[in-house]
Amino acid sequence: MTRSGRACPHPASSMTVDMLPPYEPSPLVLPDYSRTPSDDERTLAFTPRPGVTTREPEQRSHVKCFKEAIIIFKDQDEGVRLPTYSRGGIVSGEIGLTCPDQVLEVNVKLYGQMSLMAAEYGTSGATLVSHKETLWASKPAGGASRPCPSILPFSIRIPCTYTSRDGKTTRLPPTFEHIFMSIPALIVKCNYSLSITIVKTRRYRFASWNVSKTFSVVLNYRPRTRPQRPFVMVDTVFSSLKPVPEEWRQLVATSETRFGSSGTPIVCHLLIPSVQTFAITDAIPFHVQLCSSLESLYELVPPSSCLLDPEKKRKDNSFLPRDSDGVRVRIVRQIQVEVDGHKRVRTVTIGTSKLNPMPPALAEVHSTNEICVDWQGEVKCMEDITCGGFSAGGLLVKDFIVLDLIPITVRESFLLPIQLSQPIRLVTDTWTDTDGVHPQDT
Structure with a gap:
């Protein structure tokens, strides 16, 4: 009953139930995504995230050979003198061991150092990056000894910033070196490297001991940037x-x-x-x-x-x-x-x-x-x-x-x-x- 005294109709008597049609998947197939525009397309704006590569994957490698190991750096341009990486890049590749039977441990370390020297005032500097990882150990925590594989992959991301001595966060500088031998002398260096340390066991008769060798490869850190717009010139x-x-x-x-x-x-x-x-x-x-x-x-x-x-x-x-x-x-x-x-x-x-x-x-x-x-x-x-x-x-x-x-x-x-x-x-x-x-x- 309503306040006016009239009867309210039952909901079931005033509503009709419509059956929804059965769902049929669309026959349209979404195209594959590509960073590179087609011939009839053009890019209006582009802002990649740091560390995300904008190039198509390249199947080129940069190889460094040592007596006891071969280091392969992946995703490198052909003909580069040093392994080169951009801002937020990933140093990745593989290490091939010539004698894995005697290996106890393999470590990899990414290291960057800025060194400044003014002849009359002394030296100064900062550690730009120092990251170490253990790629393989013969006796992991709580585990049994196991043989070392002949190929070990590695992957380390280069940080975008570093913290200076005064606590400020600053962008990582590129690889840079300049030496002024005039008086007074001035030396500036920003260097990066990847070091591979291999720990082996040596045995002679009833004695055994561990030895380690470190192989270092210089890296070229080259953060890539470009102008916001081009310069326009008509003939002259x-x-x-x-x-x-x-x-x-x-x-x-x-x-x-x-x-x-x-x-x-x-x-x-x-x-x-x-x-x-x-x-x-x-x-x-x-x-x-x-x-x-x-x-x-x-x-x-x-x-x-x-x-x-x-x-x-x-x-x-x-x-x-x-x-x-x-x-x-x-x-x-x-x-x-x-x-x-x-x-x-x-x-x-x-x-x-x-x-x-x-x-x-x-x-x-x-x-x-x-x-x-x-x-x-x-x-x-x-x-x-x-x-x-x-x-x-x-x-x-x-x-x-x-x-x-x-x-x-x-x-x-x-x-x-x-x-x-x-x-x-x-x-x-x-x-x-x-x-x-x-x-x-x-």
Whole structure:
């Protein structure tokens, strides 16, 4: 009964029960997942997790042979000099024992060490990674003795960070080494290795004893990164300024004259890509313009230099700066070391450039007023450079694009030398994927 006094109908009399149709599986088959897009597809965004490889598995191995063991490192690129791993990579492979009958124990250890030495302040350093595992033991805890197998697999993951002495967590630095033998000397090393220790038993008549041998293999730790975007260039730098001016950064400096001199200062303009992040294999385009009098320009570059006349090409058809040319563009690496609270800084050139004079040639200019001379070129890292800048504890590595304007005769010239620099970031991979797969970056 309801509050109004009317009877409420029974639920069973007002509802109908519908039978659901039987379930039939869909005939559609889901396609296999692939990291690499098809011909009619393209990747819009890609953010891999640390430690997850983005390459298809490669069936290549790097082999190190010793008298009592053979160490095989899996998933290595063909032709590598050292086993190479990226950030969060897994050092995996197999150990083949030549005489497993006498083996009592086999241990593997992944070790990384950063060593800093400044001659006048002493040494400093940090343990980057130290991880040891027992691959096999003849008498495990609570077990009986057993024979050692001839092949033992191993797998150790490289950590992404380490803890410094002051308790800060810092990213693991790449393999890096540089030695400055100038006075005072400065030595910087970041090394990684995998050590295999084999414990054997020796017997002679009624006596027996245990001996151990350690075999060490140097590893190349190379965290892979790439630029967030590419740099855009249309034919020449000047032709790119109008359609995409935001892609270029202009740096201006003035080479002043000595006090009391009647010479004309030189105004310098340097144009480089505004992205300021480049791969170590990229040829970085740039444009240099110098504006001053003819007399001042000849203080930097002699009239006989091919940097002033495009018709004076050299045998190799490349306009490489000579000692007599006072205009140079290069990549400079600054290494800063802190030992016992004291800082030491050294710089080294890691990239050279080629300069191409732009028309009109200076030889065709006869004006006594202010004139402008233009060069276009590319600057690129040397082949032995394998990593970019990084910061780790007491070690800081930074890179710069540097323009040097140095008069031919520095002491006699009325011009003062100047150096125009711009910080850049060097990474391991280019933005464009050339092999059809994504680089292992994070």
